[in-house]
Amino acid sequence: MGFDDSAHLSINRRDFLALSAGLITAMSLGGTLGTGISHATDTKFPEGRCGSEMEKRVLVTYASKYGSTGGVADAIGKELCSQGVAADVVLIKNAMNVGSYQGVVIGSAIYMGKWMSEATDFVKKNRDILSQVPVAYFLVCMTLSQPTEKKRAEALSYMDPILKAIPEIRPVGIGTFAGALDYNNLSFLNKTILKSKGTPEGDFRDWNAIRTWAREPVYANFVR
Secondary structure (H helix, E strand, O other), X not given: OOOOOOOOOOOOHHHHHHHHHHHHHHHHOOOOOOOOOOOOOOOOOOOEXXXXXXXXXXXXXXXXXXXXXXXXXXXXXXXHHHOOOEEEEEEHHHOOOHHHOOEEEEEEEEEOOEEOHHHHHHXXXXXXXXOOOOEEEEEEEHHHHOOXXXXXXXXXXXXXXXXXXOOOXXXXXXXXXXXXXXXXXXOHHHHHHHHHHOOOOEEOOOHHHHHHHHHHHHHHHHOO
């Protein structure tokens, strides 16, 4: 399990006071700014290819900070392949030759209430190509660790900036998925903020929901 970079970080007065208290405690113990940063050794950013070269090929590309979103992208790619569509799962910084694909799935963790900047930049850079093929978006966020209708609406609203900025790309689907959070992967600062918010630790990814979304509407639209 890895930290889902999708934890929604923002600092209000309560967070600032908690953060300040944590920093004072750390410094009183002889720490310095940056002490306490710890990253798990099992963090992975999956990339791979599946399916025949003769089949329609789809790019599944994602932006991730600690690997949790990569697990979602990997599951989407494997599900597409099981349905007869070849897929390349690639970190967004490594995505190339976008025009060679017959469909593109683009995902990102939610960080500071929005997609990571590299995901947004990817869409803007490739907007002409992406407007000519089926495209699906997805996000991964800890907001959905409590999957209420209110939380789902909040998660979906995180996509508004990208939809408004690039209206010529009309996604065939927008997936909203819960993420995973491992406090051991966080910096001291982020850990303090998230604990003050009561953000739960654990892996909340619903693999059945992820695979179902990869079939409908993604697969159904990509094979037309």
